[in-house]
Amino acid sequence: MSHIHIDIEHVSFGYETNQNVLNDITFTAHENESIGIIGANGMGKSTLLKLLVGLELPTKGSIYVEEIPVIREMLPKVREKIGYVFQDSESQLFMNTVKEDIAFAPRNYGLPEEEVQAHVQRAMERTHIQHLKDKSIYKLSGGEKKQVAIATILAMTPDIILMDEPTVGLDPQNRRNLIKILNEFNHLKLIASHDLDMVYDTCNRVILIADGQIAADGIPQKILTDKELLECNHLELPLRFQA
Amino acid sequence: MSKLSGAYYEIHHMEQLANEDQWVNRIHPLVKLVITVLYIMTVVSVHKYNLARILILGVYPIAMFILGEISFADSIRRVRLILPLVCIVGIFNPFFDRQVIAHIGNIAITTGMISMVTLILKGVYTVFATYILVATTTIEKICYAMRLVHIPGILVTQILLTYRYISVLLKEANTIMQAYLLRAPHQKGVQMKVWGSLVGQLLLRSIDRADNVYASMTLRGYHGEFCYARQKKCSGKDYAYLLLWVAVFGILRYII
Incomplete structure (x- = not known):
C-alpha cells in the first residue's frame, strides 16, 4: 500500500444520540487521488471531513491516516499530515497579516525562523499571493481569503488536503485560479462540494453520499454524467453536460 | 457606518498603525514595553499635590506624539470613552480636601483642587502612554515582549486571544444589527422585547465563530502556547533609546 492513504472502516457518527449523520461508511483514499465528496445539503459531507481530522470522533468504526488511528491521543500526529481548508475562510484566518497567518503553523511545529520564512x-508562490504578503487579513476579498487559507495549509507541507466547499463565494476568475491551484497539488485531496463542474475539473474519483451512506463511488466521467443518479440525490448534472 | 462597524474598523486601523514602518515601530517591543511600564510607575509615584512635576512628566507623551507622528486628534477620539472615567477618579477631592493654599483673584485654590488635577493628569498620561505602546507595537509583539519578561504564557495567551476575539464579537454583533435594522427600517434602535434574543444570538454565533477559530488553530499545530515570531535582538539603538528615556524620567522625577 502507498505511504499516503486514509482508511475509513465502518464509520458512523451522529451529533445527537440515535440520529446518525453518517452510517457505516467504508472506503480507502490513496496517494495521488483527488476525491470529490458530493451530496445534497445535510448529507454529512462536511461531517466526514471533520471526522478525518478529528474535529469530531466517530461513534462507531475507525479511521486511520497513514496507519495512525484518529483517536484523541493521536490527533497532533494526524493533524501534522492533514491540512483542512474550512468552508468559511474567515474563521481560518486570525493573525494580523497574511504572512503572519501563513507562518502560524510552521512556527507551531517548531521550525527555525529561516525555515518558517522559506x-x-x-x-505564497504556490497560491500566487506574494503581492498580499503584508496585507491585513481584514482587507482581503473573499477570493483572496480563500487563496490565503489554502496557503496557510500548504505551509504545513501536509500529505493530505481536505477542502470544504472551496468555490463557495468565488467569482469565475478566482474559481478558475483555485482549480488551477488544486490541480497543482499532487498528493491526496478530498474535496466536499456542490460545485460539480469544479469536482469534474479537479477530481479523479467521486464519492456520492446520501442519507449518511455511500450511494456511489467511481470515476467522475461515470458518476457526474449519470443524470438519474444525481437527480435522485437532489443534485444536477454539471453545467457542461446540461443541454 | 454604524457604531459597531466603526469600532471594528478602528481596531484594524490601530493594527495597521502598529504595523507601519516608522522608526518608533522598529524599536524592540521589549524596550517599548519597559519604557511604558517605567513611565507609568514614574507618573503614579508623584505626590498628589505635586502638580508642577506631573505637568513636566507630560514630556513623554507629547514627545512621542510629535516624534512618532501619531495623530493626537485620532488618539483623543479613540480614548474618548476612557478619559471621562479617568477624570471621575479625582472629582470628589475638592469636596473633601478644602485647605486653601492660594488665591487667584477671588477664587480660593484648595489642595483638593490640586490633587484632583494631579490625579486626572496621572490617569490621562497613563492612558496615552498605553495608547502610544499599542499604536506603535502589534499585539503579537507586545505579547512576545511580555513572554520575554516571563509573564506566564497562559496569561499572555489570554490577552492575545481576547484581543483577537473582540473583532469576532464586533463583526457578529454588526451582522446581527444590520439584519435587524434592515427588517425594521422605521425603528430607532432595537426594541426592548428583542434584546434578549439578539444578545442570545450574538453569544451563540460568537461561540460558534470562536470554536471555528480555535479548531483552525489546533489543526495548525497550536497546543496551548502561542509561538511568536522571534524578533531581532535589542540593538545598540534600542539600548540607547531605553537609556535616554530612563534618564529623562529620572531627571523629571527626582532632579528638576
Whole structure:
C-alpha cells in the first residue's frame, strides 16, 4: 500500500444520540487521488471531513491516516499530515497579516525562523499571493481569503488536503485560479462540494453520499454524467453536460 | 457606518498603525514595553499635590506624539470613552480636601483642587502612554515582549486571544444589527422585547465563530502556547533609546 492513504472502516457518527449523520461508511483514499465528496445539503459531507481530522470522533468504526488511528491521543500526529481548508475562510484566518497567518503553523511545529520564512514564501508562490504578503487579513476579498487559507495549509507541507466547499463565494476568475491551484497539488485531496463542474475539473474519483451512506463511488466521467443518479440525490448534472 | 462597524474598523486601523514602518515601530517591543511600564510607575509615584512635576512628566507623551507622528486628534477620539472615567477618579477631592493654599483673584485654590488635577493628569498620561505602546507595537509583539519578561504564557495567551476575539464579537454583533435594522427600517434602535434574543444570538454565533477559530488553530499545530515570531535582538539603538528615556524620567522625577 502507498505511504499516503486514509482508511475509513465502518464509520458512523451522529451529533445527537440515535440520529446518525453518517452510517457505516467504508472506503480507502490513496496517494495521488483527488476525491470529490458530493451530496445534497445535510448529507454529512462536511461531517466526514471533520471526522478525518478529528474535529469530531466517530461513534462507531475507525479511521486511520497513514496507519495512525484518529483517536484523541493521536490527533497532533494526524493533524501534522492533514491540512483542512474550512468552508468559511474567515474563521481560518486570525493573525494580523497574511504572512503572519501563513507562518502560524510552521512556527507551531517548531521550525527555525529561516525555515518558517522559506515555507511561507513557497506557500505564497504556490497560491500566487506574494503581492498580499503584508496585507491585513481584514482587507482581503473573499477570493483572496480563500487563496490565503489554502496557503496557510500548504505551509504545513501536509500529505493530505481536505477542502470544504472551496468555490463557495468565488467569482469565475478566482474559481478558475483555485482549480488551477488544486490541480497543482499532487498528493491526496478530498474535496466536499456542490460545485460539480469544479469536482469534474479537479477530481479523479467521486464519492456520492446520501442519507449518511455511500450511494456511489467511481470515476467522475461515470458518476457526474449519470443524470438519474444525481437527480435522485437532489443534485444536477454539471453545467457542461446540461443541454 | 454604524457604531459597531466603526469600532471594528478602528481596531484594524490601530493594527495597521502598529504595523507601519516608522522608526518608533522598529524599536524592540521589549524596550517599548519597559519604557511604558517605567513611565507609568514614574507618573503614579508623584505626590498628589505635586502638580508642577506631573505637568513636566507630560514630556513623554507629547514627545512621542510629535516624534512618532501619531495623530493626537485620532488618539483623543479613540480614548474618548476612557478619559471621562479617568477624570471621575479625582472629582470628589475638592469636596473633601478644602485647605486653601492660594488665591487667584477671588477664587480660593484648595489642595483638593490640586490633587484632583494631579490625579486626572496621572490617569490621562497613563492612558496615552498605553495608547502610544499599542499604536506603535502589534499585539503579537507586545505579547512576545511580555513572554520575554516571563509573564506566564497562559496569561499572555489570554490577552492575545481576547484581543483577537473582540473583532469576532464586533463583526457578529454588526451582522446581527444590520439584519435587524434592515427588517425594521422605521425603528430607532432595537426594541426592548428583542434584546434578549439578539444578545442570545450574538453569544451563540460568537461561540460558534470562536470554536471555528480555535479548531483552525489546533489543526495548525497550536497546543496551548502561542509561538511568536522571534524578533531581532535589542540593538545598540534600542539600548540607547531605553537609556535616554530612563534618564529623562529620572531627571523629571527626582532632579528638576
